[in-house]
Amino acid sequence: MISRRSFIAKSSFAVAGVGLAKSGISMSSLPQKKEFPIVISTWNHGLPANEAAWEVLKKGGSALDAVETGVRVPEGDPNIITVGYGGIPDAAGHVTLDACIMDEKGRAGSVTYLEHIKHPISVARLVMEKTPHVMLSGKGALEFALDQGFKKENLLTKERKAAWKKWKKEQREFSAKINIENETELNHDTIGMLAIDKEGNLSGACTTSGMGYKLPGRVGDSPIIGAGLFVDGDVGGAVATGMGELVMKTLGTFLVVEFMRNGMAPAKACEEAVKRIASKIPDYQNFQIGYIALNKAGEYGSFCINPGFNFAIKTEDKTEMEDAEAWLKKL
Numbered sequence: 001m002i003s004r005r006s007f008i009a010k011s012s013f014a015v016a017g018v019g020l021a022k023s024g025i026s027m028s029s030l031p032q033k034k035e036f037p038i039v040i041s042t043w044n045h046g047l048p049a050n051e052a053a054w055e056v057l058k059k060g061g062s063a064l065d066a067v068e069t070g071v072r073v074p075e076g077d078p079n080i081i082t083v084g085y086g087g088i089p090d091a092a093g094h095v096t097l098d099a100c101i102m103d104e105k106g107r108a109g110s111v112t113y114l115e116h117i118k119h120p121i122s123v124a125r126l127v128m129e130k131t132p133h134v135m136l137s138g139k140g141a142l143e144f145a146l147d148q149g150f151k152k153e154n155l156l157t158k159e160r161k162a163a164w165k166k167w168k169k170e171q172r173e174f175s176a177k178i179n180i181e182n183e184t185e186l187n188h189d190t191i192g193m194l195a196i197d198k199e200g201n202l203s204g205a206c207t208t209s210g211m212g213y214k215l216p217g218r219v220g221d222s223p224i225i226g227a228g229l230f231v232d233g234d235v236g237g238a239v240a241t242g243m244g245e246l247v248m249k250t251l252g253t254f255l256v257v258e259f260m261r262n263g264m265a266p267a268k269a270c271e272e273a274v275k276r277i278a279s280k281i282p283d284y285q286n287f288q289i290g291y292i293a294l295n296k297a298g299e300y301g302s303f304c305i306n307p308g309f310n311f312a313i314k315t316e317d318k319t320e321m322e323d324a325e326a327w328l329k330k331l
């Protein structure tokens with residue numbers, strides 16, 4: 001069992017320069033100081049997203065506002081090619097976005113296969129707040145967003161268009177790669193975020209452009225309540241990243257929250273949900289899934305299939321990345 005932890009200066013978002021110190025023990029498997037507010041989120045792009053969420057939380061803002069504000073950072077960043085603007089398109093060259101949001105009251109909103117809108121998480125929030133529905137998809141979601149005043153934009157950047165043209169010319173098949181957050185193509189690493197505010201309320205958000213060069217029409221786990229994200233105000237929340245099909249087949253984040261309801265610590269609950277995938281999906285070794293979870297006491301944890309998944313944590317006292325423990329190292 002090897003895990004790594006890195007401390008990052010509060011003022012620095014410079015991920016590239018961060019050295020990861022080997023401690024040999026996962027911090028999230030140790031008893032944690034329970035503190036609010038707290039925000040955790042997936043991958044390195046979680047660091048600047050957490051900072052934006054923290055600005056909301058430290059002023060006494062709600063967890064719901066914090067997670068929406070936080071994940072809008074990678075959504076708007078063209079250099080994050082797995083989320084929002086600048087995301088890798090589908091096989092037909094269209095950037096199609098999936099997102100959902102959920103709060104401690106069990107309210108939820110989601111958009112799937114949304115084109116031309118830079119911030120799908122904010123549309124998902126309005127689905128939750130302004131409609132009797134949970135999920136809007138495709139053209140209907142776009143029409144709703146435009147009605148709500150969102151601007152129609154081209155989300156396919158010059159760089160992503162060139163890479164897509166090259167991919168098409170080479171007539172390559174889609175193949176899911178493990179831990180490819182920093183590679184330039186075929187990447188599908190979602191941002192998922194969970195936060196608890198000063199009042200102790202918990203919310204979560206999840207947003208992605210999905211698998212690069214996916215079949216047109218493909219929707220992943222990220223906008224599906226109970227798959228990409230689940231929050232129960234009495235228990236806690238969980239979000240998923242990686243190959244969404246594995247999460248959808250096992251209703252992963254709902255499972256994590258149910259394990260926590262039955263008394264498991266967040267890290268153990270994430271591990272059990274990964275083990276469910278391992279027991280049900282024959283070729284699971286070829287894919288990555290990472291779960292992060294936060295219980296209502298403010299304890300957090302993570303687990304993944306293959307080594308290489310990390311997540312960002314922000315509290316009053318710490319700004320850090322932690323590597324998740326991996327099932328394939330435990331075998």
Ligand code: GLY
Pocket residue numbers: 188189190208209210211219220221222240241242243244245
């Ligand atoms: N987890 C993101 C996706 O599979 O679309």
